[in-house]
Amino acid sequence: MKHYTSINDIDDINSWIEEAKKLKATPLKNIDLGQYKTLGLLFFNSSLRTRLSTQKAALNLGMNPIVMNVSGDAWGIEFEDGTVMNGTTAEHIKEAAAVVSQYCDVIAVRAFPGLTDKEKDESEHVIKSFVKYASVPIVSMESATEHPLQGFTDALTIAENATKKRPKVVLSWAPHIKALPHAVANSFTQAMQKMDVEFVIANPEGYNLSKEITKDTKIYHNQKEAFKDADFVYTKNWSSYDEYGQVLKTDSDWLITKEKIGEAKFMHCLPVRRNVVVEDAVLDSDASLVIEQANNRTFAAQLVLKKILEDL
Numbered sequence: 001m002k003h004y005t006s007i008n009d010i011d012d013i014n015s016w017i018e019e020a021k022k023l024k025a026t027p028l029k030n031i032d033l034g035q036y037k038t039l040g041l042l043f044f045n046s047s048l049r050t051r052l053s054t055q056k057a058a059l060n061l062g063m064n065p066i067v068m069n070v071s072g073d074a075w076g077i078e079f080e081d082g083t084v085m086n087g088t089t090a091e092h093i094k095e096a097a098a099v100v101s102q103y104c105d106v107i108a109v110r111a112f113p114g115l116t117d118k119e120k121d122e123s124e125h126v127i128k129s130f131v132k133y134a135s136v137p138i139v140s141m142e143s144a145t146e147h148p149l150q151g152f153t154d155a156l157t158i159a160e161n162a163t164k165k166r167p168k169v170v171l172s173w174a175p176h177i178k179a180l181p182h183a184v185a186n187s188f189t190q191a192m193q194k195m196d197v198e199f200v201i202a203n204p205e206g207y208n209l210s211k212e213i214t215k216d217t218k219i220y221h222n223q224k225e226a227f228k229d230a231d232f233v234y235t236k237n238w239s240s241y242d243e244y245g246q247v248l249k250t251d252s253d254w255l256i257t258k259e260k261i262g263e264a265k266f267m268h269c270l271p272v273r274r275n276v277v278v279e280d281a282v283l284d285s286d287a288s289l290v291i292e293q294a295n296n297r298t299f300a301a302q303l304v305l306k307k308i309l310e311d312l
């Protein structure tokens with residue numbers, strides 16, 4: 001594999017899941033594969049899980065990870081072509097990506113959307129500029145519209161925890177005080193569409209994700225109806241897509257509670273705000289898979305890096 005920037009880069013999700021399970025069982029089996037190879041991790045935004053699990057994955061493959069917080073620590077990078085750079089940016093992505101490519105065999109990038117300009121966010125100009133101007137493979141650690149390492153992690157976690165052949169999986173919007181990206185919900189949706197599950201989405205009116213992502217997935221505006229007979233409730237807040245980047249609703253009637261999810265397992269990518277998104281009783285119960293999900297981030301990243309290393 002050359003780059004990993006989307007769930008669409010997965011050719012066969014079921015075989016990826018089987019391979020990831022094997023890596024999880026023997027994580028150090030390929031410790032020689034990445035010897036003398038460097039993984040550069042560039043963060044334009046905060047992270048706990050992605051930052052640590054991707055480094056852990058690299059170490060399990062014998063790679064050397066080097067990490068940089070781009071925002072704040074590096075020079076401001078210009079992404080527009082032909083600009084007179086007399087503002088806040090000090091170097092162009094053309095130079096920055098070419099330079100970092102000399103230090104790293106693989107570059108991983110995290111860059112969230114601005115959530116003010118839909119067209120700009122959907123152009124994925126940051127991650128696509130790295131793909132264009134770097135001479136090495138690029139891995140997305142969450143871009144403007146996708147979080148494919150998370151999406152594959154979630155597919156793996158569902159496969160491991162399913163107790164029936166075709167479980168019912170609900171992606172439910174939940175409240176938040178801030179405007180959050182669509183990336184996690186988009187990649188989760190794309191991953192579920194590739195799996196043999198009954199997948200539905202629950203969100204309030206005004207919060208439908210992009211039709212390009214949801215396609216013919218059933219969308220409920222009634223959470224209770226959607227949760228009926230659910231095996232997994234995957235929760236995430238996102239800002240409005242139609243009224244782009246707006247927070248239309250902050251009241252607690254979509255809060256995830258123990259009573260609402262019933263027998264279902266609870267999933268969230270983390271970080272999660274307790275008692276805003278989901279009540280303590282869910283996170284503190286056996287129904288919660290969130291810690292297991294975070295553990296699987298290592299093996300999702302390890303599989304992606306392994307496939308890239310094998311094709312270097």
Ligand SMILES: NCCC[C@H](NC(=O)CCC(=O)O)C(=O)O
Pocket residue numbers: 142178180181182183184237269270271273
């Ligand atoms: N990496 C997983 C989620 C990252 C981000 N969450 C956040 O920004 C939460 C921030 C807060 O709760 O203040 C998101 O929604 O895409």
Ligand SMILES: NC(=O)OP(=O)(O)O
Pocket residue numbers: 046047048049050051142150269270271
């Ligand atoms: N789930 C996830 O991507 O977590 P971080 O934002 O902490 O990396």
